[in-house]
Amino acid sequence: MAKPAVLLTEPIHPRYLRVLERGARIVRPRALDEQTLIATVSADDIAGIVIRTKGGVSEKLIRAAPHLKVIGRHGIGVEHIDIEAASRAGVWVVNTPLGSLHAVAEHTWSMILALAKNSIQGDPAVRVGDFKFRDRRKSLELAGKTIGIVGLGRIGTRVAEIARAFGMKILFNDILPLKDKQRRLHARRVSLRELLKRSDVVSVHTPLDASTRGLIGARELSWMRPHSLLINCARGAIVDTYAVAAALQSGKLGGAGIDVFVPEEPPLDHPLLKCENAVLSPHSAAQTPEANLNYGAVVEDVLRVLRGKRPLYPLNAVARHSNVE
DSSP states (O other): OOOOOEOOOOOOOHHHHHHHHHHEEEEEEEEOSSSHHHHHHHTEEEEEEEEOEEEEEHHHHTTTTOOOOEEESSSSOOOOHHHHHHHHOOOOEEEOTTTHHHHHHHHHHHHHHHHHHHHHHHHHHHTTTOOTHHHHOOOOOOOOOEEEEEEEEEEHHHHHHHHHTTTTTEEEEOOOOOOOHHHTEEEEEEHHHHHHHHHHEEEEOOSTTTTTTTTOOOHHHTOOOTEEEEEOOOOOBOOHHHHHHHHHHTTTSEEEEEEOOOSSOOHHHHHHHGTEEEESSSSTTTOOOOHHHTTTTTHHHHHHHHHHHHSSSSSOOOOOOTTOO
16 A cells, blocks of 8 residues: 655654654655645645644645645644644644643743843853942842743643742633642632732743734733743744833833744844843754654654544544544
């Protein structure tokens, strides 16, 4: 029996490339623009698509692939995949929700600690003999303080677990009540406004969708405490970074750790780049060898679907394929 064809848009870890090669015939596009991808899936009986960060899977692309059964996201965020169109076409959408769990949670805490302890500014001060820096910038002690987590999914939960080790109180905002997590983490579910008003540290971990795009802007930042810290290692479009820069410069916000921007690479004249009380990273929270390997596991779920089995990590409900186990 001929192997099903899978469109692989970008390279993946060699270990999982071999896994995919054993179960499918890999097709690689010449380019990642929509027109080229449509031409590629139209010229072949593409049964699966594995996509990383470049390009996207639109409704037009899905319609151009009548044999398509599954779309795999090498990563977590799926805002560049039309999940509703996939569901209407009977196409599964899967991702790797555990892929960067530890990497992003650890990066989040590296930013929290760098801001709370002034380590980014303290290091160069020591190197030039400026020991009076310690009198100008006081550290924030985290024990007994409150952390507010926006989106208590897998990564948000891991951030909360680490917060408990620091002896912090935990508030969270989520569309789900998450009663089990509330009990286990001793966390309290509150409105976004209350979370921002009461938290010393706010960390964003919600997915990007229509309800979270622009979730935190100038109005929401005005609710935060002047000493509080804001961390965004989720998606750039959730937080208005220009409003963050203005809040930092005016003293209405104590510090910010930002890993994600819109556009992906902020312009060099972005005001946030001039803020001393900001810690910035180039969308690198998940860039660890371990996470890169873990993300490749999405091909196993893709192959499960192509073998007629139900995926382990589905992001949609599919009724058309009645032969799944």
